Amino acid sequence: MIKVGLTGGIGSGKSTVANFFKEHGVPVYFADIEAKKLMETSSRIKNKLIEAFGDQTYTNNTLNRAYLAKVIFNNKKKLAIINSIVHPEVDKHFANWVKQQNTPYCIQENAIIFENKKAANFDYIISVTAPLETRINRVISRDGATKEQVLARINNQWNETKKNELADFVIVNEQLSATKNQVKKIHNTLLNFAKKSNFS
Incomplete structure (x- = not known):
């Protein structure tokens, strides 16, 4: 099975993108949620x-x-x-x-794949990106944080340009209809890769 890493900076909309992949029947492992569960159990x-x-x-x-x-x-x-x-x-x-899992590929959603040097654990990596102001506004409305607090969190993560250069696919997540189209395209590409790897 092909393992895909889905990453991106805070406010880029990784979870939204992950859920679009789920709509195509792709199993998604949310690393942050699972880490919190494991810390309890x-x-x-x-x-x-x-x-x-x-x-x-x-x-x-x-x-x-x-x-x-x-x-x-x-x-x-x-x-x-x-x-x-x-x-x-x-x-x-x-x-x-x-x-x-019993699907051609699965996804792990994880904000810090590159920062934690985990890229080698995956066959392909998708980076989710969005304009800085969009990201800031999303986090402010989601967490009730100030602009300064959001910028401090953004500055603690890798620069998005750096992530995008290292990723196999980049999704620009600004308008949902366009994002869905990008997800569908990448989904079909990954299905083809999975098919080829089964035959090789």
Whole structure:
């Protein structure tokens, strides 16, 4: 089965694009959602996080997100520790999920594929992009954040141009009808690639 990574900066509309692929019957693994679930359910993750950040990490067996957010605020070293605990478990979980799919290709939606040096895990990568102002406005209306807060989050991620240059496909997600057309085109291309790889 072909594995496709779907990435893009904050506010680019990755989830919208992922759901358009789902409309074509493509299974999508949302890495961020699954990571949050695993942080609640995996005893391996729980034990390692408590070891690294103390008993306050979980309250009544539930992840103390506010505490953890404070711990990693402006602290890249501590964020890297969390990532080193959570990401390998997500990778394992995704590998098991892939085995359960029965389609020509599947997708993992993940904002930081390039930043985490995970590109080699996928056969193809799709980058979702949108004009900066569009992205800022989307996040402001979605999260109730200020423009400054959104820009700070954008600046923490890779530049979109850099992602687009490394991706196999780029979707410009500004007008939904145009986005749907781009998704359909890429979907058909990936189906063809899958067919050829089965014959080779």
